[in-house]
Structures are given as structure tokens and as C-alpha cells.
Amino acid sequence: MKIIKIFDTTLRDGEQSPGASMNVEEKLHVARQLARLNVDIIEAGFPIASPGDFEAVKRIAEEIKGVTVCGLARAKDQDIERAGEAIRPAESGRIHTFIATSDIHLQFKLRMSRDEVLEAAVRAVKKAREFTDDVEFSAEDATRSDWDFLCRVIERVIDAGATTVNIPDTVGYAIPQEFGELIGYIVNRVPNIDRAVISVHCHNDLGLAVANSLTAVMNGAGQVECTINGIGERAGNAAMEEIVMALKTRPKFFEADTRIKTEEIYKTSRLVSKITGMVVQPNKAIVGANAFAHESGIHQDGFLKERSTYEIMRPETVGIPQSKLILGKHSGRHAFKERLRELGYELSPEELDKAFARFKKICDQKKYIFDEDLEVLVSEEVKKVPEVFSLVSLRVQSGTDSKPTSTVVMNIRGQQKETTETGDGPVDATYRAIAKLTETRSSLERFEVKGITGGTDALGEVTVTLTQDDRTVRGNGSDTDIIVAAAKAYINALNKLEIRKRVPEKGV
Ligand code: KIV
Ligand code: ZN
Numbered sequence: 001m002k003i004i005k006i007f008d009t010t011l012r013d014g015e016q017s018p019g020a021s022m023n024v025e026e027k028l029h030v031a032r033q034l035a036r037l038n039v040d041i042i043e044a045g046f047p048i049a050s051p052g053d054f055e056a057v058k059r060i061a062e063e064i065k066g067v068t069v070c071g072l073a074r075a076k077d078q079d080i081e082r083a084g085e086a087i088r089p090a091e092s093g094r095i096h097t098f099i100a101t102s103d104i105h106l107q108f109k110l111r112m113s114r115d116e117v118l119e120a121a122v123r124a125v126k127k128a129r130e131f132t133d134d135v136e137f138s139a140e141d142a143t144r145s146d147w148d149f150l151c152r153v154i155e156r157v158i159d160a161g162a163t164t165v166n167i168p169d170t171v172g173y174a175i176p177q178e179f180g181e182l183i184g185y186i187v188n189r190v191p192n193i194d195r196a197v198i199s200v201h202c203h204n205d206l207g208l209a210v211a212n213s214l215t216a217v218m219n220g221a222g223q224v225e226c227t228i229n230g231i232g233e234r235a236g237n238a239a240m241e242e243i244v245m246a247l248k249t250r251p252k253f254f255e256a257d258t259r260i261k262t263e264e265i266y267k268t269s270r271l272v273s274k275i276t277g278m279v280v281q282p283n284k285a286i287v288g289a290n291a292f293a294h295e296s297g298i299h300q301d302g303f304l305k306e307r308s309t310y311e312i313m314r315p316e317t318v319g320i321p322q323s324k325l326i327l328g329k330h331s332g333r334h335a336f337k338e339r340l341r342e343l344g345y346e347l348s349p350e351e352l353d354k355a356f357a358r359f360k361k362i363c364d365q366k367k368y369i370f371d372e373d374l375e376v377l378v379s380e381e382v383k384k385v386p387e388v389f390s391l392v393s394l395r396v397q398s399g400t401d402s403k404p405t406s407t408v409v410m411n412i413r414g415q416q417k418e419t420t421e422t423g424d425g426p427v428d429a430t431y432r433a434i435a436k437l438t439e440t441r442s443s444l445e446r447f448e449v450k451g452i453t454g455g456t457d458a459l460g461e462v463t464v465t466l467t468q469d470d471r472t473v474r475g476n477g478s479d480t481d482i483i484v485a486a487a488k489a490y491i492n493a494l495n496k497l498e499i500r501k502r503v504p505e506k507g508v
Pocket of ligand 2: 013168170201203233
């Protein structure tokens with residue numbers, strides 16, 4: 001069985017999803033879970049892009065052992081030096097350097113000739129080798145590049161010291177058969193290809209990222225780059241859980257497997273969804289809420305007689321738990337901490353104190369506490385952003401015969417302020433009051449409400465997407481009172497906008 005390396009880029013390409021950016025602490029939480037999942041390589045960020053990204057790569061390199069930690073760099077000296085510095089503390093560190101090879105990118109973006117690109121690629125790889133023996137080179141937009149030029153670049157970067165050569169389908173343009181042929185072409189045409197691992201990195205613009213990645217594996221790729229839940233630039237990247245489970249479910253077909261501990265998949269998916277605010281669609285393969293739900297009578301009947309009639313994978317294999325009743329108001333701190341650990345959250349003592357205090361408060365409002373409630377509760381502690389604005393109290397009046405009115409008291413940069421506003425509904429009135437108190441002018445792009453677990457006493461989770469001056473952020477809030485949850489989500493997003501005003505935008 002050939003072992004395919006899993007290169008996880010949730011913290012780099014995944015983070016490039018609009019509104020999904022993570023702070024250093026959030027990235028560390030995800031990195032710890034990726035290590036438990038047993039990925040081979042974590043691409044932790046793009047160190048030159050921002051001080052926060054540099055810090056995240058460095059902290060992950062310092063803390064996470066047993067996994068290769070990678071930093072991205074354009075084929076430029078200053079990028080490579082910054083990436084080299086960030087990965088220095090790693091037990092095993094990789095620099096991933098890239099330059100585009102397609103004529104479209106050469107002509108319109110880089111304004112460089114093919115020879116100049118070839119020279120820059122070789123130079124970048126040599127420079128990266130000054131910092132580490134583990135150097136990956138990516139030919140950006142490989143699938144729209146001239147195949148012979150691409151092969152020439154690959155041959156030269158391997159001679160220069162690249163140990164992995166990545167073939168990205170940057171714009172998600174490839175079709176599986178064609179992509180498989182390209183990988184086969186590289187295997188046959190590049191004379192020194194046996195000295196490097198072929199990697200693939202597929203985007204999902206035509207919904208083919210996973211299919212393309214699997215076809216590449218069938219044709220000689222030894223590494224797949226992917227993200228949890230398929231998050232990433234535009235339509236996203238290849239979803240790791242789908243690739244891993246396709247290989248595991250069809251071993252005779254692929255004759256390949258990964259080292260992933262599949263029982264950790266679901267936890268990782270939930271953690272990434274909570275931290276990034278990117279909701280997983282219910283019908284999403286492997287990790288969606290309906291992925292293992294049998295609705296039709298005929299299916300249920302067959303399933304009850306023999307599971308394999310309608311089930312090709314066991315939910316336990318990917319760690320999907322039955323939603324179970326766990327803790328109550330008599331539960332202690334130790335049990336609370338243990339359960340969180342099982343769900344993939346390792347909190348600092350301070351975070352744990354705050355989360356436990358909130359848990360006890362919710363126990364007074366809500367009879368049963370399910371795993372999903374805990375995840376919502378704790379993800380707010382994990383996601384904590386420095387608070388410029390915070391909610392002190394909220395009073396709402398609404399109904400069939402009165403104009404919705406909201407009185408909001410907030411702490412604004414250390415000063416308590418209060419105002420009352422009316423609106424088209426209680427949320428509208430509350431949001432008007434918050435915007436007035438914070439003196440902000442963001443526009444609300446999306447407003448999503450989710451009842452976590454059933455019942456009218458369920459914890460409600462609200463996610464909002466706000467835009468201001470071309471910056472998009474998501475905010476989350478949860479409470480048993482849905483209007484309070486909406487206010488918290490809005491304020492959480494406004495706090496993020498405040499931070500992002502101070503941090504320059506980044507991205508590849
Ligand atoms: O999609 C892409 O081409 C990339 C490269 C940086 C590998 O993300
Ligand atoms: Zn990409």
C-alpha cells in the first residue's frame with residue numbers, strides 16, 4: 001500500500017477564505033488538533049504576509065512536534081528569509097516557495113519571460129535550501145502552463161534542491177482525466193523526478209478538486225494538499241476528509257492510504273468550522289450533519305436489516321459521536337475539562353475558568369447540555385478577540401402591537417454608554433443601537449441563526465458577516481436568548497473589524 005502524504009493548508013490557503021482569518025491562538029488550537037489527526041505537514045501560514053502570520057508559524061513550529069511545519073514564501077529573497085526564520089524552531093521545518101509558470105500569469109501578473117521565471121525558481125529553491133533541507137516548489141497555475149515548460153522548471157528546481165514539487169490547479173480549471181495525464185506526463189518526462197515527491201494542490205472552482213487529487217494519486221502523486229471541510233480561496237481547496245476516506249474506503253482500487261487517524265476527522269471538522277465561522281453544509285460528504293442520516297423508509301428498513309445495504313463507511317470511523325447527554329449542573333471542573341479534551345479543545349487555565357463559569361450559568365438556564373452546546377460555548381473562549389466593545393446589558397420590547405425597541409448598554413473603549421433605538425424587528429432595533437454606540441458603519445452581508453440541539457431552551461448560535469472598507473469578517477455569538485446571541489455576534493464582528501483596521505490585508 002503506497003502511503004500518500006497529507007499536506008494540510010487549512011491555516012494558510014484555508015484561511016484565505018473571505019472572513020475566515022484566524023488569530024495566533026486560534027491557529028494554535030487548530031494546529032494541535034491537526035497533529036492529533038496525524039497530518040504529515042502543516043502549512044501554518046505565509047510569514048511575510050503579516051506579523052500575525054509570522055508569529056503563528058513560529059509558535060506552531062515551537063510547539064507542535066512530530067509533524068513537519070511549513071511556511072509559504074514567494075520566490076523572493078525577503079519572503080524566503082522570513083519563512084526560514086519562522087520555521088527555525090521546528091523539529092522538522094519546510095519552506096514552500098512558489099512562482100507562476102503559465103503564460104497568462106507571466107504576461108499579465110509577473111511581466112517576466114519564461115527564462116526569467118526559470119531563473120527565479122532555481123534561485124528561490126537554492127536560497128530556501130540555506131535554511132532547511134526540506135524545500136517544496138510550486139509552479140503556480142501549473143494546469144494552464146505549457147507542459148514542456150512546466151517539465152523544464154520542475155527538472156531544474158529538483159536539480160537546485162527541491163525535495164517536493166507541487167502541481168497546483170490554482171484556478172480549479174483541470175478535469176480529472178486531463179490532470180491525471182499531466183501528472184503521468186511529468187512522471188515520464190522529467191528525468192530526475194525520482195528525486196522528489198510529486199504533490200498536487202487542487203482548487204474547487206468546478207467542484208472537481210477531490211476528483212482531480214485522487215486521479216493524480218492514481219498517476220504518481222505522493223502528496224496531496226488539502227484543507228479541512230474544503231475551505232479555501234474562492235470555492236475552496238480539496239477537502240481532506242473526502243480524500244482520506246476515499247482512499248480508505250476503496251483500498252483495492254487506489255492501492256494507497258494515508259497516515260491520518262480517521263477517528264479524529266469529525267472533531268477537526270467541527271473545530272475548524274467553529275473557529276472560522278464557516279458553516280458545514282448538512283449534505284457535505286463525510287462530515288455534514290446528514291452524511292450518515294437515513295431518511296427514506298426503504299433505506300431505513302434495509303439499514304436496520306444490514307448496515308452495509310446503505311452505508312459504505314461507519315460513522316465511528318470518522319469519529320462521529322451520537323449526540324449524547326453529557327454534563328449537568330452537578331458536573332465538576334475536571335469532567336468538564338475532560339469532555340472538552342475529547343471534543344478537541346485544550347484550553348489554557350484562564351480560558352477554562354471562563355468557559356466553566358459560562359457553563360455553570362447555562363446549566364441554570366438549560367436542563368440538558370449536549371456536546372454541541374459545549375462546542376458553541378467553548379469556541380467563544382477560543383475565538384476571543386481583544387475587546388474594544390462589549391455588551392453590558394440589553395432590553396428588548398417587541399410584539400404584534402408595539403414598535404420593536406431595544407435599549408443597549410455597552411462598554412466602549414472602557415466607557416459605559418447607553419442608547420435606545422427602534423427598528424423593523426428586535427434584531428434590527430438592537431443592531432441600530434449597537435451601530436450608534438460604536439459609531440461604526442459596517443454593512444451586514446449575512447445573518448445566520450442556528451438552534452444548537454433541539455428544544456425551545458436550546459442554545460442559539462448566530463453568525464454574522466460584516467463588511468467595511470473592503471474588509472470582511474465573521475462574528476459569532478451564542479446564548480439561550482436569540483436576540484442576545486445576535487447582539488454578541490455583531491459585537492464580536494465589530495471587534496474583529498477594529499483589529500483588522502490595524503493589520504494590513506494579506507493573501508497570495
Ligand atoms: O493555489 C495555489 O496555486 C497556491 C500556491 C501558493 C500553491 O495556493
Ligand atoms: Zn491554493
